[in-house]
Amino acid sequence: MLKPITNAEIQLLIAQAIQAREQAYAPYSGFKVGSAVLSENAKIYPGHNIENVSYSLSICAERNALYHAHICGANTFYALAVVYHETEFAKPCGSCRQVMHEFNPELLLVLCNLRKEYRLLSLSKLLPEPFEKSQFQTHKIEAK
Ligand SMILES: [Zn+2]
Numbered sequence: 001m002l003k004p005i006t007n008a009e010i011q012l013l014i015a016q017a018i019q020a021r022e023q024a025y026a027p028y029s030g031f032k033v034g035s036a037v038l039s040e041n042a043k044i045y046p047g048h049n050i051e052n053v054s055y056s057l058s059i060c061a062e063r064n065a066l067y068h069a070h071i072c073g074a075n076t077f078y079a080l081a082v083v084y085h086e087t088e089f090a091k092p093c094g095s096c097r098q099v100m101h102e103f104n105p106e107l108l109l110v111l112c113n114l115r116k117e118y119r120l121l122s123l124s125k126l127l128p129e130p131f132e133k134s135q136f137q138t139h140k141i142e143a144k
Pocket of ligand 1: 060061062063092093094095096097
């Protein structure tokens with residue numbers, strides 16, 4: 001299922017995530033995050049976080065990148081980059097991990113910083129026990 005990702009694709013993802021971060025709307029936290037996702041058609045879709053004065057309405061960069069890609073017709077994703085800091089590596093929040101799992105449980109994460117240093121990690125390592133359809137199955141206890 002996973003397509004090998006090239007170094008050139010990783011560099012493009014990082015560059016797009018850094019560029020997306022510049023447009024982030026984070027007037028309340030000052031925590032600007034950029035993301036970019038690589039789809040099956042080799043296109044890259046950026047996203048950034050958007051905050052709201054009603055904090056719970058804010059949305060993360062990673063989900064914005066995925067939703068952006070999906071709105072544009074992409075359904076299969078191979079890798080997602082996320083960046084927020086000069087030297088530290090961002091990790092997606094739990095909500096974003098669950099949304100990523102919906103599209104690719106083995107999604108490759110490119111955790112990067114503004115120096116373009118990065119670490120590669122599979123989503124399955126960050127979300128080993130996701131919420132899944134199988135949890136909707138009805139189980140019946142047999143009477144003895
Ligand atoms: Zn998130």
